[in-house]
Each structure stands twice: as C-alpha cells, then as structure tokens.
Amino acid sequence: MSEIKLKKDVRSRNQQQADTNRRLFRKSGLLALNILGSPGSGKTSLIEQTARRLSSKLRILVVEGDVETERDADRIRALGIDAIQFQTHGSCHLDAMMVAQSLQEVKLDKVELLIIENVGNLICPAGFDLGEDLRIVVGSTAEGADKPIKYPEMYLHADACVLNKIDLLPYVDFNIEEFEAGARQTNEKLRLFRISCTTGSGIDPWCEYLQNSYTKQHNNMR
C-alpha cells in the first residue's frame, strides 16, 4: 500500500466552467445575478418586481432553475420579459454547466441584466459558483429569524441579502435585528435590503443598487 498526496479541489470542474461563464458575461458587459433562497421566500416575486421597474432601462433575461415545471418562467414571460426555464430533473441546485447549457443559443451581447433564479434550497446551491457578479440571498419574515445562523454557508459568499415579506411583520414573531445580525456573522460586508414584493415597499433602493452595480460593471468593461 502506498499513499499519493494530492491537493485537488473537488469542485474544480464547476469552478472552471464558472470562470468561463464569468469571462463571457464580462465580454458582453452584462451584470449577472444568482438569486438563492429557500422555497417560497419570494425569489420569483422579487424578479417580477425588479423586471417591472427596470425593464424600461435595462434589457433583461431571466433563467429559471427548477427541479420540474415551466411555471416560474411563464410568470416572467407574462410580463413580456424573456425567460429560459432550466429543469434540473432532481438536482437540488444549479451548477455552472447547467447555466452554460441554458445560455447556449442566446445572444448575450443583447442582454444587460441576466437574472438567474436558483433552485429553492437553503443548503445545496451555496457551494456552486455560476459565474455571477452578484450573489443574492432572499429570505422572508415567514421563515424565522434564525435562518442565517442555521445556514451560514448561504451567506458566506453572498453580496446582498434581501429580506422579503416585511408586510407580514405585524403577524409573525420575527426579530429583524436578530436576522440581520445573524446574516452578518458570516459576512460582515453583506448589503441588506428590507422589502415587500406585495406592497412594493423597499423595492426602489434595491433596484437602484442593481442599476449602480450594472453601471459600474459596464464602465469597468470599457
């Protein structure tokens, strides 16, 4: 018996494809978002609200990752926004290869904001870089304020955390300060937004953040 010493990142294949995706996104000057969060936290609702506000300013393409069905893509198309549905058929997360595959036929130089909705899951998608510029975690007041400390992986490489359903605060036992402190335990630099997709509260600062990020990204490219 002998021992072979190695230092091999088990995620390296995903990472290589993510780097390729990122280079492609850079070249076309678009801003790419990876939206993560538990099932029902409001990822699609957030994309709907964002698209409503920004579609007159930025050309948007949405990629919907779901285990099955076209439902989420149909919701986006109903707003007149282009959407691609990627069905993972059992996989609990999107990976960089799936994203590359869904974008195969797309002319990316016509896109300015690429929004990728990951599979609803608070654990698995965290370990897979898709090549995004911004990683956004969507939480909601209906899930309990302890989620960030129970699922810290999710927040580790995130750029922003959107707390959705703040319209429900009067009806649920949810401590916003505890939630936000928890999110910052793993990631001090996390940008925090409080919104309600139902009332539209807080959507404007969120959209401003995206527009500023797009402008920065686009200027960097030139």
Next chain:
Amino acid sequence: MHELTMAQELIRIVEDEQLRHGFEKVEVVKIKAGGFSGIDRHALDFAFQVVREGTCAAQARLELNIEPVKIVCRSCGFSMSARDAASSCPLCKSLDIALEGDSSFEIVALEVD
C-alpha cells in the same frame, strides 16, 4: 443531495489519478473540508457507496476531515469552536459575533494498492 454531485466528482478525480499513477485499487480517499463546505457526512458516504460501484474505488473508504467553524466575538475577542449555532457571545453576550470558516472541499491523499 449535492453530495451526489460531489461523490461523482470524487470518482472522476480518482480515475484521473489512476491513469496517471497506474495503481490497481484505492483503499482510502482522504478529504479535507472547511466548516462551511455544506457537506453532510452521511449523505456523502451514502452517495459515494452508490457511485463507487465498478470503479477502482469500489472498496474504498472515505476519510472526511471537516474543520470546525469558529465563533469569534467582535467585541471581546473571545474565540471558540462553534458546535451549535449561537446568536450571541457566550462570554460578554455581545450580538456582534463572527462565524469563521471556509467552504473548501479537497482530496488531500489517496491510499492505493
């Protein structure tokens, strides 16, 4: 279930190394993971038992070394390994605590015959 993806990648890497080194079979696969790797030990073992069938790792055992996450208090500097989720510093009760760890997941060695 992302452990299944991970187990498949493990086998891919092991088979790559077999081409390079020409060993017959693998006895142990040694893995080092950060506390934020999001890997569940049992799910990984289970997935590995499924995907190792018919490969040079068919009899192999996983040796998984997960580095614990650390709790560091940003107020008093207290530091301890975090076995349970905490929302405040156990020493000074400050809410301003940091969780430290990384999300790495690496094969560090193979024991082969």
